[in-house]
Amino acid sequence: MSPVLSEFERAIGRGLFRVPECTECGAAVWPPSEFCSACLGGVRLGLGYGGGGVSGDGDKRLQGRIVECSMEMPAGRPAAGSVRSSFFCLVAFECGIRLIARLAAPVPPAPGDVVVLSSCGMSPDGAGYVFEVSTPDAPEDPANPANM
Ligand SMILES: [Zn+2]
Structure with a gap:
């Protein structure tokens, strides 16, 4: 390596x-x-x-736009009244990289929608990377109150 x-x-x-x-x-x-x-x-x-919460320089947000997306299955067991599905999206990031990322959202994103990288990591089996994006105007993760 x-x-x-x-x-x-x-x-x-x-x-x-x-x-x-x-x-x-x-x-x-x-x-x-x-x-x-x-x-x-x-x-x-x-x-x-990073999505914040990481020590060091992980506070910057990487922004990108949806190129295309496909629906996955509903994410977990949806709470009443807030059905959120997750979508696999091809995202063109401003740095020039295109990635497949997962987006949890109530409605499918449209091509051109702006998203930010919200988390990333190694896949559980270590065979690849996993990326998640979120829409910038969505409520922040309540577990992460660092965005004051
Ligand atoms: Zn070069």
Whole structure:
């Protein structure tokens, strides 16, 4: 495993999404790799984005737009009157990376809708990454009162 990848996975394991960037042309490099896919320059990890609650620089929000989405199953057992489903969305983030992320929302998002990265991590089996996004005007996670 390359140093960039292991560093990336350490960060994402803590809920921090550090965007791999080319040291030559500045392009975001996805998936994380030792070399830029555009110019073969070196890659370093940029500042981290997180959903807050992570010590350090995890307070920044990474914003993106829905490209397309498909419905998954309802998320858990919905409380009365608040049926929220989760959707798998292809999201184009402002840093130039496109990811499949999960969005829990009462209605399907439309292409072009703005979302923010709300959490990220390794999948339970360690075989990949999981990303969740939320709509910026949705109520914040009540377990995370840090956004004052
Ligand atoms: Zn490059």
